[in-house]
Amino acid sequence: MTASYVSDRFPGPDPYAPLADVPSFTVTSDDIVDGERLNDTLAGDNATSPQLAWEGAPEGTKTYAVTCFDPDAPTASGF
Secondary structure (H helix, E strand, O other): OOOOEOOOOOOOEOOOHHHOOOOOOEEEOOOOOOOOOOOHHHOOOOOOOOOOEEEOOOOOOOOOOOOOOOOOOOOOOOO
8 A cells, every 4th residue: 555645845644635535615715825825914823714715515514614734833743
C-alpha cells in the first residue's frame, strides 16, 4: 500500500483521503484563495469570518460543519 501525499508543501499523508467516497458539493469564497495565505483580517485575535457560499449539497443536508486544516501548525495534526 502506498501513502497518498498532498504536495511538497505538506509532506504528510492526505488527512482528507478517507473522505473520498462521501457525496460532495461546491464551496466558494470571495475571501479565500486555495493555497494562498489568509488575509490578515481573517487571522489573528481580531479576525472576521470569511465570506463562504455553497451549492449542490447532497439531498437531505440539514447543517454544515466548516473545518480548516493548517499544515503549518506546530503539531502533525494541524489546528
